[in-house]
Amino acid sequence: MTGSRTKVEIRGVNKKFITDTGEVDALQQIDLDIRDGELVCLLGPSGCGKSTLLNIVGGFLPPTSGTVSIDGQVVTKPDSRRIFVFQERGVFPWLTVEGNVAFGLHSLSRAEREARIQHYVKLVGLSGFENAYPHELSGGMKQRLEVARAFAVNPDVLYLDEPFGALDSITRLVMRGELLRLWQAEKKTILFVTHDIDESVQLADRVVVMSARPGRIRRIVDIDIPHPRDFSSRRYIELRDGIFEEIGLAHRI
Amino acid sequence: MLRRLISALAPFGAILLLLAAWHLAVVSNPGTLIPSPFRVAAGINELFHRGLLIKYIVASLFRVTWGYALAVLIAVPAGIVLGMSSRLEASFNPMIQIARPISALAWIPIAILWFGVGDLSAIFLIFLASFFPMLVTAINAVHNIDPIYLDAGRNFGLAGRELVVRIVFPAAVPQLIAGLRITLGVSGLVVVAAEMIAVTSGLGFLIVDSRNAGDRYDLVIGGMVMIGVIGLLLDRLIRQLERLDSVKWGYSGQ
Numbered sequence: 001m002t003g004s005r006t007k008v009e010i011r012g013v014n015k016k017f018i019t020d021t022g023e024v025d026a027l028q029q030i031d032l033d034i035r036d037g038e039l040v041c042l043l044g045p046s047g048c049g050k051s052t053l054l055n056i057v058g059g060f061l062p063p064t065s066g067t068v069s070i071d072g073q074v075v076t077k078p079d080s081r082r083i084f085v086f087q088e089r090g091v092f093p094w095l096t097v098e099g100n101v102a103f104g105l106h107s108l109s110r111a112e113r114e115a116r117i118q119h120y121v122k123l124v125g126l127s128g129f130e131n132a133y134p135h136e137l138s139g140g141m142k143q144r145l146e147v148a149r150a151f152a153v154n155p156d157v158l159y160l161d162e163p164f165g166a167l168d169s170i171t172r173l174v175m176r177g178e179l180l181r182l183w184q185a186e187k188k189t190i191l192f193v194t195h196d197i198d199e200s201v202q203l204a205d206r207v208v209v210m211s212a213r214p215g216r217i218r219r220i221v222d223i224d225i226p227h228p229r230d231f232s233s234r235r236y237i238e239l240r241d242g243i244f245e246e247i248g249l250a251h252r253i
Numbered sequence: 254m255l256r257r258l259i260s261a262l263a264p265f266g267a268i269l270l271l272l273a274a275w276h277l278a279v280v281s282n283p284g285t286l287i288p289s290p291f292r293v294a295a296g297i298n299e300l301f302h303r304g305l306l307i308k309y310i311v312a313s314l315f316r317v318t319w320g321y322a323l324a325v326l327i328a329v330p331a332g333i334v335l336g337m338s339s340r341l342e343a344s345f346n347p348m349i350q351i352a353r354p355i356s357a358l359a360w361i362p363i364a365i366l367w368f369g370v371g372d373l374s375a376i377f378l379i380f381l382a383s384f385f386p387m388l389v390t391a392i393n394a395v396h397n398i399d400p401i402y403l404d405a406g407r408n409f410g411l412a413g414r415e416l417v418v419r420i421v422f423p424a425a426v427p428q429l430i431a432g433l434r435i436t437l438g439v440s441g442l443v444v445v446a447a448e449m450i451a452v453t454s455g456l457g458f459l460i461v462d463s464r465n466a467g468d469r470y471d472l473v474i475g476g477m478v479m480i481g482v483i484g485l486l487l488d489r490l491i492r493q494l495e496r497l498d499s500v501k502w503g504y505s506g507q
Contacts (some may be wrong), residue, residue, distance in 0.1 A: 058408070060404055060407075077407075078404070078407045078408040079408075079410075080408065080409050080410035082408075083408055083409075084404065084405070084408050086401050086404075086405065089399065089401055090401050090402075090405045092402060092405070092420075092423070092424075093502035093503075094423040094424065094426070094499040094500065094502065095423075095499070096498075103409060103419075104409040104410075133498055133499075133501065133502065134502065135501060135502045153409070
C-alpha cells in the first residue's frame with residue numbers, strides 16, 4: 001500500500017501562541033516524515049497541538065520556526081493538490097450536493113466534470129441526492145459529501161481534522177470503513193487528527209502519539225495489522241493497550 | 254385544519270377589531286376631526302377616481318426604487334470590500350460612524366440646495382437613509398461568515414475576486430437579505446418626509462397637502478393607510494428571496 005518515498009517532511013516545527021497570560025508553546029520541535037500513500041493518525045488529548053500541526057502542514061498557519069515540505073517544496077499557503085477536510089461544517093450550504101462536489105472542478109471540461117461528480121457522489125453513497133442542499137442532509141451525509149468534494153479534485157494528500165467527531169458512534173464506524181475503502185482505492189496520503197485511540201488503531205499505518213503543553217511527539221507506533229482489521233485480535237488489543245499506557249490512562253474504568 | 258384556518262384568519266380579525274374600535278371612538282366623540290374608517294375608505298376611493306391614487310403611489314415608488322436601488326448597489330459591494338479588509342475598514346469606520354447617526358432628514362436643506370425641489374432631492378435623501386444601514390449590514394455579514402468557508406475556498410485555490418464571488422457573497426446573502434428588508438423600511442420612512450418638503454406629488458405630499466387644503470383628514474389617514482399597505486407588500490416581496498434554496502440554510506435557526 002505504502003510507497004517508500006517521503007511525501008511530507010516536517011522538520012523542527014515549533015509554534016508559539018501569544019495569549020493574555022504570556023507565550024504558550026503549542027508545538028515543540030516536531031520532526032516527522034510521512035511516506036507517499038501512508039495513512040498517519042495524529043493522536044492526543046485536546047490541547048496537544050495536533051490540530052495546530054495539521055493546520056501548519058496544510059498551509060493555513062505559519063510555524064514559528066521550522067519547515068514543512070511536501071515533495072521537496074516548502075509549504076507556505078494552502079494548495080488545491082492537498083485538501084483539508086473539516087468536520088462536516090465545511091460543506092458549502094448554498095450549493096447542492098452536486099455543486100459542492102463540483103466546486104474544485106471548474107477548470108475541467110464539462111464531460112470530465114460530470115463524470116467525476118457522478119463517480120464521487122456514487123462512491124460516498126449519495127446517489128439520488130445530487131440536487132439536495134446540505135441542510136436537507138444528515139450529519140453523516142454531509143461528512144461524506146465533504147470527503148467526496150475533497151476526493152473529486154484528485155488531491156495527493158488529504159488532511160482530516162477529527163472528521164467523524166460530531167457523528168454518532170455507529171455512523172462513525174461506517175465512515176471509517178468508507179474512508180479505508182476510498183484510501184485503498186485511490187492511494188492518497190492521509191494525515192488524520194483524532195483523540196480516539198480505537199479510531200487511530202483501526203485506521204492508521206502509524207499512530208503519532210502526542211502529549212500536551214508543550215505539544216510534542218511522544219512516540220510513534222507502527223500498526224502492523226493488515227486490513228481489514230479484527231478489533232478483537234490479540235495484536236489489535238496489544239497495540240491499543242500500549243497506546244493507552246503511553247498516554248498514561250488505564251484501559252478500564 | 255380548523256386550527257390552521259383560525260390562525261390564517263387571526264390577523265384579519267385583529268385588523269377588524271382595530272377598525273371597530275376606531276369607528277366606535279369616532280362615533281362616541283361627535284365633533285372630532287378624525288374621520289371614521291368608512292370615510293377614510295370613501296376618501297381613498299375618491300382619490301382613485303380622481304386619478305391621484307395611482308399617480309401618487311407610482312411617484313412615491315419611483316423615488317423609493319431609485320434611492321433604494323442605488324444605495325443597495327453601492328453599499329453591498331462597498332460593505333463586502335470593507336468587511337474583507339481590516340485596514341480599509343479601520344480607515345473608513347470612524348467616518349461611517351459619524352455620518353450614520355445624522356438623520357437623512359437633516360440633509361433636506363442641503364438636498365434642496367443641490368438638487369432643488371423635485372425628484373432628485375427626494376431620491377438623494379432616500380439614498381442617504383438607505384445607504385448606511387445597508388453598508389453596515391454588509392460589513393457585518395462578511396465578518397460573520399464562518400472562517401471555515403473561507404479556508405475551504407482558499408484550499409481550492411480561490412483568491413481575490415473569485416473568492417468573493419464564489420464564497421464571500423453566497424455566504425453573506427442570507428444576512429444581506431435581512432439588511433434589504435430593514436433598509437427598505439427605512440427608505441419608506443424617509444420618502445414620506447422628503448415628499449412633504451421637497452416635491453409636489455407622492456403619498457407624503459398627499460398627507461401634508463390634504464391637511465393644508467382644508468383639513469381633509471380622511472385623505473391624510475388614507476395616505477397613511479396606503480403607505481402601510483405598500484410597505485407590507487414590498488416586505489412580502491423581499492421575503493420571497495428567503496425562500497430561495499441557496500439561502501434557506503441561513504434561516505434554519507428561526
